[in-house]
Amino acid sequence: MGHALGTRSRPGRSVVTMSSITLATNRGRPFRTSNVLRQYVPLLPPSILLLVFFAIPMGMMVGLSFHPEGASTATLANYERFFTDDFTLAGLGRTVLMSGLVAICVTVMAYPVAYFLARSRSRWRAVVFALAIAPELAGVVLRTYGWLIILEDQGFINSGLMWLGLISEPLPLAKNMFGVVVGLTHVILPFGILSLLTSLQGVDPSLEKSAQILGASRISVLRHIVVPLTVPGIVSSMLLAFTMSASAYATPAILGGADFKVLATMVYEQVLFYIDWSFAAVMANVLLVMMLIIAAIGSRLEMRLHKKLHF
Amino acid sequence: MNRIVSGLFRVSIVLVMAFITLPLIVVMAASLSPSSQVTLVPWEWTVRWYGDLVARRWIDPFILSAQIAVLVSLISGVLGLLAAYVVAFEKCPGHAAIMSFLLSPLAVPQIVKGVAIVLFLSSAGLYRWVGTPGLVAAHIILTLPFAVRMIATAMFNFDRNLDRAGQSLGATKAQRIRHLLIPIIKPGVFSGMTFAFIISFNNIPLSVFLVRPGQTTLPITVINYLEYSLDPVLAAVNVASLLFVLAVIFVFEKIGGFSAQIHGGSK
Structure with missing residues (x-):
């Protein structure tokens, strides 16, 4: 076996075993090692x-x-415990609800920006692109801390509204689901923009032009041409946002407070405070399986949508 | 009608941009504001919070985070180079399977990887690895897939005919590696290493399981502090670490020159 493979990779034979495009120099790959098993050594x-x-x-x-x-x-006792305990089921429910809301917010907010980036030729395009991507360099902590200053009881919004006399009690903006959804939307938005941008760049602008020439309004161009053609992009951006938020730890931990527990923060507490490793493993596995199922659904759905669009 | 739609379109973009930049501006304002209350326009400003950064409470975690990020970046670069070399250049069976093995950590949420590593270290009797060694190992698991992918992309873009040309002109293998391969893949390697550095330096979900008292990274120190105080010194810490990351990117870019690759042009 080793010998057979060895002869196959000898430079002189490469024209036969590799591709017919290979030039007649008989040297297919640069810097190639001759022995097949030795080729794998750098992988060790x-x-x-x-x-x-x-x-x-x-x-x-x-x-x-x-x-x-x-x-x-x-x-299976631990799994039974997970799926019968109100505490963990509520955590699972919050995780799904939160991730669903973030998926919708990210996609709705990212779509116009991505459309602008895909079509605009103005000098603002570079500015918008830089502003959309730059926050990724700042860590999640910085951004979440910023939202905490804006949303908490003595924060920016509440103290402003109270100063104006519009409210007498601070609105509950942080330390709950609302705060976490805002924070996660902010963290994931750049990824949503990039993912939709790729999809929108695949739509031929002349389709929109011709519809406009034929008298279609901007809205009907969007509704009947652009949005239908980017359904795969919309689906993949929503799935991306969903998986990213369901597995996020820092934002729910900081902006969620003590009452808003999702799977990711519950796993952490299970390991460090309750020291029940087996149950922590169960929670982590449930989260992992959820991610894998969504990824599988996503790739199936994308394939089907692609076939539908490209006949 | 069309005018209303394009007006709304513009307004929506401005609003989204405001949403994206608002928390960053607020943190910067907070870091310069004399009181712990942040106002829209700080009437007075001070740099004393930045002065407070020169305390062991902030310097020690910063040094630890930077050390870990440097190690993670270097090791990911070397390991990524080795793996990408095999995948991109060697004609060996199963290189698609190798690639999916190398990228497999990407499919697992960070928090799950973190639990798995800490459970493994505890059950395997390696609990003393919790701290710096565990942090470095865990961060590499996270960054290696990115490094492999970026370096492999650079290697796939390597035009084999250049190598053949060099060879027919009599260049030795060492010369071809030094003058052809290295300059062409260098931007890919450096962008992979920069990515690894940023991911490691800012990481929370893995670090949270692997820090120990006296060996706590900067983001975890900030989170722990955030739980009971919104002290403006935290704003200063965050802005300073952002500036540090930007400086590192700048230095890596100067050495590696990867922005040319990102913009799709050549220098």
């Missing part, structure tokens, strides 16, 4: 690292979730 350090600090821990965590404290055989 990264693979060992991934194995030790990713694959094995993940396997261990999945195993641990079936072995609650004191159980000698594998059991």
Whole structure:
């Protein structure tokens, strides 16, 4: 086997075994190593690292979730506990609701910006693009802290409204779902813009032009041409925003306060405060499976939508 | 009608841009405001919060975060280079499978990776690794896929005919690597390393499981502090660390010259 592979990769044979496009120089790839097994050697350090600090821990965590404290055989008891306990079910519900709201907010806010970036030729385009992407360089902590200053009880909005005499009690803007949705929308918006931008750039502008020439109003061009053609982009931006918010930790931890617990913050508490590792593993697995299911649905849906659009 | 629509369109873009920039402006204003109350236009301003940064409480976590980010960036660069080299240049079976293995950590939420690593370290009797070694290892798991992808993209863009031309002109393998391969893939390597640096320096969801007293990274220190105070010194910490990240990007760009790659042109 090793010998057979060895001959296959010998430079002289490369014209046959690689592609017919290869030039007659008989040297397919630059800087090529001759022995097949030796080719894999550089992969060892990264693979060992991934194995030790990713694959094995993940396997261990999945195993641990079936072995609650004191159980000698594998059991589903912990999963049963997860899906019957009101506390964890409420956390799961909050996670889904929060992520759904963020997905809608991100997509609705990102769409006009992405459309502008895809079509505009004005000098403002570069400014908008820079402003849309730049916040990614600032960490989540900075941005979440900013929202906390704006939204909390003595914050920017509440003290302003109270000073104007419009309200007498501060509005509950932070330390609840509202605050978390605002914060997460802000964190994820640049990704939504980039994802929709790719999709909008794929729509031929001459379609819009011809519709306009034929007398369609801007709204009907958007409604009947641009939006239908970018449905795959809209779906993928929503799924991206959903998965990013369902797995976000810092924003819910800071802006959610003590009462607003989602899966990600519950996992952390389970590990560090309750020290019930097996149950923490169950929560983490539920979150992981949720992500994987959404990713699978997403790729299926995208494929079907693509086929539909491109006949 | 059309005019109303384009007016609304413009207004919506301005509003979204305001939404995006507002928290950043507020933090900058807060870092210069003398009271802990942030007003829209600070009538007075002060830099004393920045003076307060020179305290061990902030300097120690900053140094730890920077050290970890430098290590993570260097190791991701080297490991990413090794992996991308095999995937992009070696004609070996299964390189699609290798690539998906290398990118697989991306499919797992950070918080889940964090739990898995901390459970692993505790059950494997490696609990003393919690702290700097664990932080570095965990961050590399997070950054390696990005580094591999960016470096592999740069290598895929390497035109094989350049190498053939060099060879037919009599260049040795070492010369071709030094004068052809390295200059062409350098921007990819440096953008991967910059990415790794930023991700590691700002990371929360993995670090939160792996810090220990006396070995706490800057973002975790800030979060812990935020729980009981909105002290403007936090604004100063955040602005200073943002400036630090920008400076690092600038330096990496000067060495690696990757902005040319991002804009799709060549220098």
